[in-house]
Amino acid sequence: MGVDVMRESTLMWLQYITGLAILVLGAIHFASLTFFQVSNYDQALLYGTVVGRYTNIAWASALELFLALLSYHVFNGFRVILLELRQDGLWTKAVNVTMFLAGLVVLLYGTRTIALFMMGGGA
Amino acid sequence: MPASKTIRNMRGWLAGWFRVVQVNFERWLYALHRLAGVIVGLYLIAHIVETSETLVGPEAWDSTMAFLKNPAAHTGLLIIAAAAVYHGLNGVRLYLAASGVGIGRPVRPEWPYTPVSLTSSQRNLAWIFIAVTVVLIIYAFYQLFMISLWGWM
Numbered sequence: 067m068g069v070d071v072m073r074e075s076t077l078m079w080l081q082y083i084t085g086l087a088i089l090v091l092g093a094i095h096f097a098s099l100t101f102f103q104v105s106n107y108d109q110a111l112l113y114g115t116v117v118g119r120y121t122n123i124a125w126a127s128a129l130e131l132f133l134a135l136l137s138y139h140v141f142n143g144f145r146v147i148l149l150e151l152r153q154d155g156l157w158t159k160a161v162n163v164t165m166f167l168a169g170l171v172v173l174l175y176g177t178r179t180i181a182l183f184m185m186g187g188g189a
Numbered sequence: 190m191p192a193s194k195t196i197r198n199m200r201g202w203l204a205g206w207f208r209v210v211q212v213n214f215e216r217w218l219y220a221l222h223r224l225a226g227v228i229v230g231l232y233l234i235a236h237i238v239e240t241s242e243t244l245v246g247p248e249a250w251d252s253t254m255a256f257l258k259n260p261a262a263h264t265g266l267l268i269i270a271a272a273a274v275y276h277g278l279n280g281v282r283l284y285l286a287a288s289g290v291g292i293g294r295p296v297r298p299e300w301p302y303t304p305v306s307l308t309s310s311q312r313n314l315a316w317i318f319i320a321v322t323v324v325l326i327i328y329a330f331y332q333l334f335m336i337s338l339w340g341w342m
């Protein structure tokens with residue numbers, strides 16, 4: 067099931083690489099919520115500002131990339147923690163499959179927001 | 190090594206993270222890294238539900254934002270921001286340690302057998318990242334409380 071096809075060392079390497087990319091995109095996210103292109107936090111959260119970002123192709127792509135990297139990093143992180151709690155084959159399989167699916171749901175649900183705005187959705 | 194100092198294989202839910210047997214600074218940083226990672230990870234799930242409110246329309250979004258504009262919610266956001274900053278910067282330190290950067294050269298083991306990694310530049314790096322973390326948390330406090338809630342600007 068997807069998650070069994072890679073070695074643990076590759077998955078952990080990806081944990082670090084996605085982490086570093088998240089650091090960069092996360093810094094941009096926090097900057098855009100406080101001083102970048104806006105003057106403060108309240109202004110960043112105005113409906114117009116948020117929709118302006120979702121409908122801008124560059125911002126939307128950055129958000130989508132951020133979302134995709136996080137979906138991997140977070141659910142692989144959860145998976146590692148859960149696998150440590152108990153060592154047996156069934157548990158391992160169950161955790162691997164559940165975390166893979168949970169990450170996929172988060173990725174798809176978040177992508178839906180971004181995609182619908184790109185297709186001219188929203189109110 | 191006296192028997193009381195041997196580390197048993199700690200089983201059970203969560204016991205392994207926080208039952209710090211031989212207290213050392215990096216061990217605490219690690220426990221916090223996990224805690225922070227879990228906090229921010231759970232927030233991500235709520236966050237994508239929250240941001241999807243924008244699709245419903247301006248009224249729905251504005252009422253969610255108004256609902257969240259109070260000291261309790263902003264305290265929660267400050268904790269999330271702090272956890273994200275801490276986890277991210279500590280992650281860089283872990284990345285460097287895993288890559289062998291700044292962990293020091295191997296030395297002949299001599300009493301009290303302190304690993305070089307705990308006295309090398311990795312230690313100093315840890316203090317630097319903690320200092321940066323604190324500065325960024327203060328900035329988040331400034332934005333969330335001083336400007337947004339208390340209207341100082």
Ligand code: HEM
Pocket residue numbers: 095098099110111115116119120129130132133136175176177179180229230232233236237240241266269270273
């Ligand atoms: C703590 C304060 C935070 C606030 C106020 C906030 C606010 C927002 C807003 C308004 C958006 C909509 C797009 C935009 O305006 O750029 C957004 C999107 C997003 N944020 Fe945050 N955010 C915060 C923290 C975080 C954290 C810590 C993460 C990482 C776990 C994160 C991950 C994301 C992702 C992945 C999206 C894209 C969601 C999607 O549309 O699918 N945010 N955030």
Ligand code: HEM
Pocket residue numbers: 081082084085086087088089090092136139140141142143144146147222223226227229230233273276277278279280281283284
């Ligand atoms: C900003 C750059 C980031 C870096 C460099 C980074 C790095 C790491 C590393 C190295 C680990 C493995 C720790 C271990 O072996 O115990 C890890 C675990 C984890 N990370 Fe991140 N991370 C970053 C951002 C994030 C963000 C923004 C989130 C959440 C939205 C997150 C969630 C997690 C979770 C849940 C774990 C599992 C904790 C564990 O295994 O102990 N990380 N991260």
